[in-house]
Amino acid sequence: xxxxxxxxxxxxxxxxxxxxxxxxxxxxxxxxxxxxxxxxxxxxxxxxxxxxxxxxxxxxxxxxxxxxxxxxxxxxxxxxxxxxxxxxxxxxxxxxxxxxxxxxxxxxxxxxxxxxxxxxxxxxxxxxxxxxxxxxxxxxxxxxxxxxxxxxxxxxxxxxxxxxxxxxxxxxxxxxxxxxxxxxxxxxxxxxxxxxxxxxxxxxxxxxxxxxxxxxxxxxxxxxxxxxxxxxxxxxxxxxxxxxxxxxxxxxxxxxxxxxxxxxxxxxxxxxxxxxxxxxxxxxxxxxxxxxxxxxxxxxxxxxxxxxxxxxxxxxxxxxxxxxxxxxxxxxxxxxxxxxxxxxxxxxxxxxxxxxxxxxxxxxxxxxxxxxxxxxxxxxxxxxxxxxxxxxxxxxxxxxxxxxxxxxxxxxxxxxxxxxxxxxxxxxxxxxxxxxxxxxxxxxxxxxxxxxxxxxxxxxxxxxxxxxxxxxxxxxxxxxxxxxxxxxxxxxxxxxxxxxxxxxxxxxxxxxxxxxxxxxxxxxxxxxxxxxxxxxxxxxxxxxxxxxxxxxxxxxxxxxxxxxxxxxxxxxxxxxxxxxxxxxxxxxxxxxxxxxxxxxxxxxxxxxxxxxxxxxxxxxxxxxxxxxxxxxxxxxxxxxxxxxxxxxxxxxxxxxxxxxxxxxxxxxxxxxxxxxxxxxxxxxxxxxxxxxxxx
Numbered sequence: 249x250x251x252x253x254x255x256x257x258x259x260x261x262x263x264x265x266x267x268x269x270x271x272x273x274x275x276x277x278x279x280x281x282x283x284x285x286x287x288x289x290x291x292x293x294x295x296x297x298x299x300x301x302x303x304x305x306x307x308x309x310x311x312x313x314x315x316x317x318x319x320x321x322x323x324x325x326x327x328x329x330x331x332x333x334x335x336x337x338x339x340x341x342x343x344x345x346x347x348x349x350x351x352x353x354x355x356x357x358x359x360x361x362x363x364x365x366x367x368x369x370x371x372x373x374x375x376x377x378x379x380x381x382x383x384x385x386x387x388x389x390x391x392x393x394x395x396x397x398x399x400x401x402x403x404x405x406x407x408x409x410x411x412x413x414x415x416x417x418x419x420x421x422x423x424x425x426x427x428x429x430x431x432x433x434x435x436x437x438x439x440x441x442x443x444x445x446x447x448x449x450x451x452x453x454x455x456x457x458x459x460x461x462x463x464x465x466x467x468x469x470x471x472x473x474x475x476x477x478x479x480x481x482x483x484x485x486x487x488x489x490x491x492x493x494x495x496x497x498x499x500x501x502x503x504x505x506x507x508x509x510x511x512x513x514x515x516x517x518x519x520x521x522x523x524x525x526x527x528x529x530x531x532x533x534x535x536x537x538x539x540x541x542x543x544x545x546x547x548x549x550x551x552x553x554x555x556x557x558x559x560x561x562x563x564x565x566x567x568x569x570x571x572x573x574x575x576x577x578x579x580x581x582x583x584x585x586x587x588x589x590x591x592x593x594x595x596x597x598x599x600x601x602x603x604x605x606x607x608x609x610x611x612x613x614x615x616x617x618x619x620x621x622x623x624x625x626x627x628x629x630x631x632x633x634x635x636x637x638x639x640x641x642x643x644x645x646x647x648x649x650x651x652x653x654x655x656x657x658x659x660x661x662x663x664x665x666x667x668x669x670x671x672x673x674x675x676x677x678x679x680x681x682x683x684x685x686x687x688x689x690x691x692x693x694x695x696x697x698x699x700x701x702x703x704x705x706x707x708x709x710x711x712x713x714x715x716x717x718x719x720x721x722x723x724x725x726x727x728x729x730x731x732x733x734x735x736x737x738x739x740x741x742x743x744x745x746x747x748x749x750x751x752x753x754x755x756x757x758x759x760x761x762x763x764x765x766x767x768x769x770x771x772x773x774x775x776x777x778x779x780x781x782x783x784x785x786x787x788x789x790x791x792x793x794x795x796x797x798x799x800x801x802x803x804x805x806x807x808x809x810x811x812x813x814x815x816x817x818x819x820x821x822x823x824x825x826x827x828x829x830x831x832x833x834x835x836x837x838x839x840x841x842x843x844x845x846x847x848x849x850x851x852x853x854x855x856x857x858x859x860x861x862x863x864x865x866x867x868x869x870x871x872x873x874x875x876x877x878x879x880x881x882x883x884x885x886x887x888x889x890x891x892x893x894x895x896x897x898x899x900x901x902x903x904x905x906x907x908x909x910x911x912x913x914x915x916x917x918x919x920x921x922x923x924x925x926x927x928x929x930x931x932x933x934x935x936x937x938x939x940x941x942x943x
Contacts, residue, residue: 570608
C-alpha cells in the first residue's frame with residue numbers, strides 16, 4: 249500500500265473495492281490457461297494519487313464494454329496484482345518499452361456511459377404520442393414511427409400509447425385505438441400488438457396505483473382491439489395461462505370477456521364506448537368557443553378564459569376563437585376593451601399563434617359583407633381594430649397587404665364559375681335530403697358544363713366532410729355512380745388533386761380533414777372509382793412536403809392494410825357493402841335463377857337488397873343480353889314488374905337500353921341476330937312507356 253505521506257489513506261469504500269478486486273483476481277486466475285482478471289476503474293486516493301484496479305494490464309474493456317485479454321506486462325507473476333499503485337505522477341507510456349501495450353493508449357474508463365437504444369426509443373415515442381394527441385394526424389405519427397428505424401421495439405410503443413391514453417379523456421382513448429388499427433400490419437406487426445398488450449396486463453397492478461379504473465379501461469382497450477381485428481381472440485386464452493391468479497391482469501381478461509365481448513351487439517357497443525370518433529365536431533367546438541367568450545364578457549377573468557381556450561385542445565382551430573371574439577366586439581360594442589385584452593394576452597402567452605391570429609382576422613374580413621347586413625357598423629369597427637392590433641404587436645403587419653384585393657378582377661368566366669358553385673351546392677344539399685342519384689345526375693346534365701366536374705367533386709366531398717357519417721357514405725356512393733355515368737377517371741383524379749391542394753384551408757373548418765380525405769381516397773380505390781396507380785399520379789402532382797402528400801400516403805396504407813375492402817366499405821358505418829364486381833355477380837345470379845323458372849317476387853327482392861339504385865341499369869342491360877342469348881323473352885316480364893313497382897326508374901331503364909345499344913357490334917359476334925332482337929325489345933319498351941321520349 250502507498251505511504252500515507254505520499255498518497256494519503258484509502259477510504260473504507262476504496263478498501264472495499266480493492267478487497268473485491270483481489271477476490272476476483274484469485275478466482276479468475278485459478279486456471280493456468282485463463283489468467284484474465286476483471287478490469288476496474290482507477291481509484292482516486294485522498295492524497296491525489298491513483299490506485300489502478302486489479303488486473304489492469306491483463307484485461308481491457310472495449311468501448312462497447314466487452315472484456316478482451318491483452319499481453320501481460322513484466323510487473324508481478326502469475327496470479328499477482330502486477331503494478332497495483334502508480335506512485336509516480338510523471339510516469340507515462342513509452343512506445344519503445346519492450347512491454348509497451350497499445351491497448352493502454354487513450355484508454356476509455358470502464359464507467360463510460362453506453363447509450364441504451366431501448367431507453368432512447370421510449371423517449372422518442374413519448375414525443376410522437378404527445379404530438380399525435382395534439383394534432384390527430386395518423387399519417388404523421390406513422391411516418392415518425394418509421395423514421396425511428398427501430399421496428400424491433402414497437403411493442404414498447406403499443407404499451408406506452410395505451411398507458412398514456414388510459415390516463416386521459418375519452419377522446420385520447422379513441423384516438424389511441426384508431427392509431428393502433430391504422431398502424432396494424434403496415435407499421436406494427438400482429439405479434440408486437442399482442443406483446444405490447446401482454447406487457448400492459450403484466451403492469452396493470454402498477455397502473456392501478458395512478459388510474460383507479462385501470463382494470464376496466466384496459467379491458468375495454470383489449471376488447472376494442474379484438475373488435476378492430478388487430479388482436480386475435482386467442483390472445484385472451486393464452487394470456488390467462490401466463491398470468492398469476494392473483495394479478496389484476498387476469499381481472500382485465502375476465503372483464504373484457506364477460507362485460508364487453510360476450511354482450512349482444514358487443515362490436516357496436518365497444519366501438520361507441522368512447523364516442524366512436526376521434527374528434528369533436530366543428531359545431532361542438534364553435535359552441536364551446538361561443539360559451540367561453542360569453543362567460544368571459546360577464547366575468548372579465550382573462551386568466552380563466554385563457555385556461556378554457558387551452559383546455560379545448562384544438563390549437564389548429566384557434567382562428568375560430570379570434571373570429572368569434574372579433575364578431576362579439578361588433579355585436580356588443582362595450583365588450584371591445586375586454587376582447588382586445590384577451591386576444592393580446594393570448595398572443596403574449598403564445599396560446600394563439602401569429603398564423604392563427606392572422607387567419608382569424610382574414611376569415612372575418614372575408615365575411616364582412618354578410619356581417620354588415622346584420623351589423624351596419626361591422627366594417628367600420630373592423631377597420632378601427634386592425635391598426636390597434638398591429639400597433640400593440642399581436643397582429644402581423646403583413647395582414648394589411650394580404651387582404652388587398654382587386655374588385656375589378658371578376659370577369660365573365662369568374663361569374664360563370666361562381667354561379668356553377670352555387671348551383672352545385674344546392675344540388676348536393678338536395679341529394680343529401682332525397683338520396684335520389686338519378687335526379688342529381690339529371691341536374692348535372694342540365695348544367696351542361698362537364699369542364700367543371702372536378703369542382704363538383706371537390707364541393708361534394710368538402711360538404712360531406714363537414715357532416716355526419718350518413719352524408720359521407722352517400723358521397724362515396726354518389727362518386728361511384730358518377731364514375732359509371734358521366735364522370736371520367738380524369739375528372740375524379742383532378743377533383744381529388746384540387747381537394748388535397750386546399751387541404752390546409754379545409755382544415756380551418758374541418759378539424760380532421762386530412763384523415764377524412766384519406767378515407768375518401770382509399771374508399772374510391774376500393775369502389776373501383778380510382779385505380780391504385782392513380783394515387784401515385786395524384787401524389788406526383790402535389791407540391792413536395794405538403795399535407796396533401798401525407799394524406800395520399802395514409803390512403804395508400806389504408807388500401808394495402810389487411811381486410812382493407814371490408815373495413816373501408818363500412819368505414820362510415822354502412823353503405824352498400826358491395827364492390828362493383830360483387831354487384832355484377834349478384835345481378836347475373838339472380839337473373840339466371842329467374843330465367844330458369846324462378847319467382848319474380850324473389851328476383852325483385854334480390855334487386856332491392858342490392859341497395860344500389862344508381863346501378864340498376866346493369867340489371868336492365870344484363871336482362872336484355874340474357875334474353876337475346878337464351879331466346880327467353882320472359883326476362884322482359886321481370887323488367888315490366890320492376891318498372892311498375894318503381895324499382896327500375898325511367899332513367900335507369902333508358903340507361904340500360906343505351907348501354908346495350910352501344911355494345912351491339914360486340915354482341916353481334918356471339919349473337920348474330922342481336923340487332924334485330926334489340927329493335928324488338930326497343931319497340932316493346934316504347935310501347936309500355938319504359939323509356940325517356942328523347943331516346
